[in-house]
Amino acid sequence: MGAEDKKSKVKIPRAVMPEQDAEARKGNFDEVALGLGEEAAVREASRCLQCKKKPCVAGCPVEIDIPAFIASIEEGDFMAAAAKLKEQNNLPAICGRVCPQETQCEEVCTLGKKGQPVAIGRLERFASDYEAAQGEPIIPPKSPPTGKKVAVIGAGPGGLTCAGDLARMGHDVTIFEALNAPGGVLTYGIPEFRLPKDIVIREVEYVRRLGVELKLDQVIGCSYTLQELFAQGYDAAFIAIGAGLPMFMDIPGENLNGVYSANEYLTRSNLMKAYLFPAYDTPIKKGRKVAVIGGGNVALDSARTALRLGAEEVSIVYRRSRAEMPARAEEVEHAVEEGVVFKFLTLPVRILGDEWVRGMECLEMELGEPDESGRRRPVPIKGSEFELEVDLVVMAIGTRANPLLPSSIPELKLNKWGYIDADPETGQTSIPNIFAGGDIVTGSATVIEAMGAGKNSARAIHKLLMGEEAP
Secondary structure, eight states: OOHHHHHHHHHSOOOOOOBOOHHHHTTOOSOSBOOOOHHHHHHHHTTOOOOSSOHHHHTOTTOOOHHHHHHHHHTTOHHHHHHHHHTTOSOHHHHHHHSOGGGTTTTTOGGGGTSOOOOHHHHHHHHHHHHHHTSSOOOOOOOOOOSOEEEEEOOSHHHHHHHHHHHHTTOEEEEEOSSSSSOTHHHHTSOTTTSOHHHHHHHHHHHHHTTOEEEOSOOBTTTBOHHHHHHTTOOEEEEOOOOOEEOOOOOTTTTSBTEEEHHHHHHHHHTSOGGGTTSSOOOOOOOSEEEEEOSSHHHHHHHHHHHHTTOSEEEEEOSSOGGGOOSOHHHHHHHHHHTOEEEOSEEEEEEEESSBEEEEEEEEEEEEEEOTTSSEEEEEOTTOOEEEOOSEEEEOSOEEOOOHHHHTOTTSOBOTTSOBOOOTTTOBOSSTTEEEOTHHHHSSOOHHHHHHHHHHHHHHHHHHHTTSSOO
16 A cells, blocks of 8 residues: 555545434433444445454454454455354453543554554454344354363353354353353443444344353352363363452442442443333432442443433542543443533542431542552542532442452462462463353453453364364
8 A cells, every 4th residue: 555545635624423412311221322324334345444453453352353354344244244253252242332442442542643543342343243234143163062061151252252263263161150241341241322232232142143041040159060061971171250240439328228339220220221211120320429439441331321321420439540431431431511510539438327428528638659469549638628519429440350259169279369360361270171260360350351352262162172282
């Protein structure tokens, strides 16, 4: 490609994602982003430089051939684009919506050095949604049956990815899911307005059509032990149970009525459909003035859910500044547009009330030297105490490993935080035929990072089962 061609591509403006109007959307749970049309998608695809070194592929945890699928969109062959995505990604419509492309494939996009990077995520969503609109999904070819059985524990993004890949390699794969619906955090955690559940259902159904069996309401470590599954004939297992144990601040008042963990708050709304009350009779306190503690995507999901449930005022209370927030910039922008108030450099120290929450005592903070995370450490300002009037508090400060399954396998090595100790490249644990990946290994991370772990472990499990790699 000549220099002039490159210059002309830089000048093409990046596609703008159509969205619901902010005033309208904060009163409904419909998807905020509406997707690119065909003309806009082709124009955006034409911006791709088709780099020989493909830095975007190296930036993708599931190794999609990004230039190839984008080239198919530019040529108008949208089904070929969808097929190319599915060569590596079992959940493309989900990734196109919730993957943080701006810190991965788009961050290293060559075009981004001179202007704005190609909107890779928006094009991925476009191709996946186009395929779905045509009816029958594209089913990639599978290898012949190997006679080997693999148990995957957890039907979240890591488990679905590992299971789908292993099924395509010819293995007999069963997913055991503790909840009454598959999807993990995709179902119970991410709200409808960011990830409609019919998209999750569609992607899970695709994994099933690859040959994966799905068993719900199966709490491994309780319904069955992993040892019992091996006794039933399974040859290997992949543990992808996430890190679903909520964290609290350990401050006075956290036991008052009106204090939720983000896990419970979002699970009630998403999985248990409290947002559709009274069609679904799930109790949830809506709150008039809501405070959400935290600065990640889960905090923003909770705050925006509270708005849609009818709160008059919703505040994000975060002890650092905007620059240190781990949430996606796009989600912060959407929250601001919808009216969420951000109280930065603010630390809750006590929740006030008798039986029910009536307020929250806070301290003002200032930023000191960077801590082990690389972010500047928040330091309390002496004498800066003040009180916020709130009647609902959501704690969205992170999660920890649930010990139920790991504690049922004494030989399984854990680290000091209770996460499974596993090889970062393969997911191999201290037990030869048990692998693990996602949040149960790394702690809270992204959907696409869990998927990358599932893909890596699928390769390693296949090599082990086929005798290509010694246990």
